[in-house]
Amino acid sequence: MAPSPSGLPGLPRPGPRSNMLAHDDKKVYEMIEKSGNKGIWSAEMKKYIPENILNKSLKLLLSKNLIKLVANVHNPRRKVYMLANLQPSEEISGGTWYSGKEFDTELIDVLKQHTLRFITKMKVVILDKIADSIKTSEILKVEVRIQEVKQVVDSLILDREIEAVLSNGSAEFLSIPKGKVCYRCRKMGHLEPASFVSVPCGVCPVINECTPDGVISPKTCEYYQRWLDF
Amino acid sequence: MVANQARQLAVDLITSDFGDLVAKVCKCLLKKGALPLARLAMETELPREQLKKCLLVLIQHNCVQAFQTKKEVGGRVMSTTEYTALLDDIIHRLRFPKFLILIRDQFDEQCECLLGILLSHGRSTFEQLMQRLFENQPEVSGDITDQMRTRFAKLVQARYVERCPASEPQLVLDSEEGTITKKKLKEIVTDEERAVMAAAPLEAERFSFPTYSDNDASTESEIMADQSILVGEKRKRGVMEMDDDSIVLACEKDVLWRANFEEFVCSLRHKACIANVRPRLDIGAAVVLEAILKETRAKEKQNKAEYSAPFSMNSIVQALLGSPHGHLEHVRAALNQLGASCTGATEGSYRISLKKIIEAAQNSEMESIVLKRYGSEGCRIFRLLADKNGMIEQKQIPNLALIETKKAFELLYKLMKDDYLQMEEVASAQGKLFLWRVNRSSLQEKILNDMYHAASNLCQRLAHETTEEHELQLLKKNRITELQEKKVDRIRKVKPILEASILRLDDSIMLFHNF
Numbered sequence: 029m030a031p032s033p034s035g036l037p038g039l040p041r042p043g044p045r046s047n048m049l050a051h052d053d054k055k056v057y058e059m060i061e062k063s064g065n066k067g068i069w070s071a072e073m074k075k076y077i078p079e080n081i082l083n084k085s086l087k088l089l090l091s092k093n094l095i096k097l098v099a100n101v102h103n104p105r106r107k108v109y110m111l112a113n114l115q116p117s118e119e120i121s122g123g124t125w126y127s128g129k130e131f132d133t134e135l136i137d138v139l140k141q142h143t144l145r146f147i148t149k150m151k152v153v154i155l156d157k158i159a160d161s162i163k164t165s166e167i168l169k170v171e172v173r174i175q176e177v178k179q180v181v182d183s184l185i186l187d188r189e190i191e192a193v194l195s196n197g198s199a200e201f202l203s204i205p206k207g208k209v210c211y212r213c214r215k216m217g218h219l220e221p222a223s224f225v226s227v228p229c230g231v232c233p234v235i236n237e238c239t240p241d242g243v244i245s246p247k248t249c250e251y252y253q254r255w256l257d258f
Numbered sequence: 259m260v261a262n263q264a265r266q267l268a269v270d271l272i273t274s275d276f277g278d279l280v281a282k283v284c285k286c287l288l289k290k291g292a293l294p295l296a297r298l299a300m301e302t303e304l305p306r307e308q309l310k311k312c313l314l315v316l317i318q319h320n321c322v323q324a325f326q327t328k329k330e331v332g333g334r335v336m337s338t339t340e341y342t343a344l345l346d347d348i349i350h351r352l353r354f355p356k357f358l359i360l361i362r363d364q365f366d367e368q369c370e371c372l373l374g375i376l377l378s379h380g381r382s383t384f385e386q387l388m389q390r391l392f393e394n395q396p397e398v399s400g401d402i403t404d405q406m407r408t409r410f411a412k413l414v415q416a417r418y419v420e421r422c423p424a425s426e427p428q429l430v431l432d433s434e435e436g437t438i439t440k441k442k443l444k445e446i447v448t449d450e451e452r453a454v455m456a457a458a459p460l461e462a463e464r465f466s467f468p469t470y471s472d473n474d475a476s477t478e479s480e481i482m483a484d485q486s487i488l489v490g491e492k493r494k495r496g497v498m499e500m501d502d503d504s505i506v507l508a509c510e511k512d513v514l515w516r517a518n519f520e521e522f523v524c525s526l527r528h529k530a531c532i533a534n535v536r537p538r539l540d541i542g543a544a545v546v547l548e549a550i551l552k553e554t555r556a557k558e559k560q561n562k563a564e565y566s567a568p569f570s571m572n573s574i575v576q577a578l579l580g581s582p583h584g585h586l587e588h589v590r591a592a593l594n595q596l597g598a599s600c601t602g603a604t605e606g607s608y609r610i611s612l613k614k615i616i617e618a619a620q621n622s623e624m625e626s627i628v629l630k631r632y633g634s635e636g637c638r639i640f641r642l643l644a645d646k647n648g649m650i651e652q653k654q655i656p657n658l659a660l661i662e663t664k665k666a667f668e669l670l671y672k673l674m675k676d677d678y679l680q681m682e683e684v685a686s687a688q689g690k691l692f693l694w695r696v697n698r699s700s701l702q703e704k705i706l707n708d709m710y711h712a713a714s715n716l717c718q719r720l721a722h723e724t725t726e727e728h729e730l731q732l733l734k735k736n737r738i739t740e741l742q743e744k745k746v747d748r749i750r751k752v753k754p755i756l757e758a759s760i761l762r763l764d765d766s767i768m769l770f771h772n773f
Binding site: 101102104122125131133136179180182183186187188215221222223224225226227229230231235238240245246247249252256257 | 266537538539540623625626627630631634638641642645653657658659660662663664665705708709711712714715716718719722748752755756759762763765766
């Protein structure tokens with residue numbers, strides 16, 4: 029197939045083709061075109077065009093390969109349309125962390141484990157170095173951006189696996205300029221289980237209905253029974 | 259809200275120690291606040307004599323404080339005696355095993371024994387203490403009594419034992435200018451607090467236990483204590499004319515003593531700080547903190563003090579002389595880790611924020627609860643909002659916590675439903691915004707309330723198991739079936755688990771309430 033004038037092989041040229049459309053179809057096409065790479069929700073278009081006409085137009089435009097239906101990761105049930113030649117924005121597609129409609133938990137876990145291993149090995153390290161190590165590891169098929177590495181690192185901080193510290197330029201921070209943010213493993217990574225949640229009441233879903241001589245009471249509690257019968 | 263579950267726990271403790279009648283009186287006082295005898299009789303519907311006995315038990319065990327109030331009726335000033343239950347002191351009953359272990363570790367088993375009597379029999383004179391200690395021994399030599407006297411003096415000197423407060427103090431009226439300053443009056447809200455304040459003995463008198471002048475163990479503070487007795491007792495008895503030994507004798511016969519819970523709480527607070535620092539920082543920091551707290555204990559004036567009393571680097575190095583962590587450089591590094599700050603009053607004087615250490619321990623306890631209840635992703639969201647210490651818009655949360663949008667929203671609503679998070683709806687040009695945050699103080703209150711509830715449930719279950727055990731024990735041995743035998747075995751296994759769980763849970767209650 030010869031490349032289209034838009035430069036992308038196999039994709040239709042938008043402008044002139046829309047001129048060949050009927051009035052209503054053209055109106056729908058223009059609305060979708062205007063929404064850019066964020067796309068437009070069908071319910072939004074219904075405000076301006078009657079539903080039966082809109083459905084016909086969408087069917088026609090889809091069959092002519094002028095528009096496409098894209099998955100919105102935040103609202104998977106919504107039908108969002110955009111021009112066939114556009115790439116959906118991260119707001120719609122979810123970015124690197126989504127493969128199709130699915131959130132790629134596995135990829136995130138692998139990246140987190142890799143980052144944690146790297147920080148443990150290096151003792152103290154700056155963000156750029158972590159990004160380099162991810163790039164060379166080829167875990168990600170696409171180019172990894174620094175903000176995505178930061179997201180992984182921040183998530184490890186929230187897991188209390190690592191901590192962010194400012195370099196003082198000496199001792200363990202010798203290779204890092206003074207005042208630069210760097211990351212290292214936390215001394216106390218994992219929490220001691222709280223005493224409160226090791227008794228049944230700590231995780232009890234009906235604690236608010238539990239009274240000394242009520243229907244739910246510690247004397248007759250089934251959770252207690254199971255806990256004490258170990 | 260906290261008070262509800264705490265009150266129930268207090269009633270459970272009184273029921274298990276003193277029975278249903280005393281618990282009924284205590285429950286009424288906890289629920290209604292301070293009451294005079296007549297009202298109390300009406301509310302509890304108990305005969306006067308029985309009610310008086312119940313009150314005496316509660317007063318004897320420092321669970322109730324009596325006080326007098328003046329009221330003007332028809333131009334005449336009438337004085338009435340009211341009774342108020344001391345909620346915190348009742349809940350301290352849960353901690354008696356901890357207090358005893360603390361004394362055994364710091365002193366010895368005999369001191370533990372002395373404290374044990376004070377805790378199980380309530381307020382006692384030294385003479386009564388000795389009688390109870392040696393009640394099964396026909397003859398007791400003077401030497402042994404002297405040794406016990408020295409040990410008792412040590413407990414008083416270390417402030418673990420104090421003189422009992424006045425039995426029926428006159429409460430200062432709001433309009434009167436009394437010993438309580440106006441500023442303090444503003445802070446003191448409840449009758450309970452006002453009564454405790456009015457009943458408290460003078461600081462110098464509180465820890466004075468005179469010993470015989472020929473006793474070698476007599477220390478400087480005891481000599482000072484002797485002097486304060488002279489002043490304190492002068493009005494009553496004219497002891498100026500008595501010789502030293504008569505003063506001691508009078509003191510041993512007449513002065514009532516009790517355990518000073520404040521000091522125990524303070525010691526346990528210090529221990530909790532050290533235990534928290536050890537895994538979070540390192541052993542060096544923990545050793546230095548321990549030395550600081552030991553050195554500055556005498557200077558610490560306030561309970562739940564935000565900062566340690568001021569200390570100098572030199573005094574800590576001196577205190578740690580010979581320890582592998584006592585080198586100047588080590589101490590300096592540890593102080594840095596502990597976030598020691600200069601007091602500014604004198605040069606080279608430092609202090610440590612104990613409040614920050616306790617807050618860190620509280621945070622990790624809260625996170626640990628969230629982790630267990632909502633999993634690692636729920637905990638990540640909670641930490642994100644807790645670390646931010648402000649509000650975050652709902653749409654940003656999945657990205658910041660690296661969690662799938664739908665799952666993140668589900669977790670947010672689950673955490674909000676259980677009162678771990680708060681959400682605020684704000685109208686904006688882009689439509690409605692949902693702002694999320696952790697409200698630390700209300701969350702702490704909620705968690706504390708749940709903990710009191712859990713502790714109360716554990717106590718009730720323990721009491722239930724104990725009653726069952728007693729009932730089974732009443733059966734004649736040859737009549738007991740195999741099934742009943744199995745039941746007895748089960749109860750014997752279950753009781754230590756319940757008791758240990760109560761003590762562990764109480765560590766967390768103290769962390770959130772007493773520290």
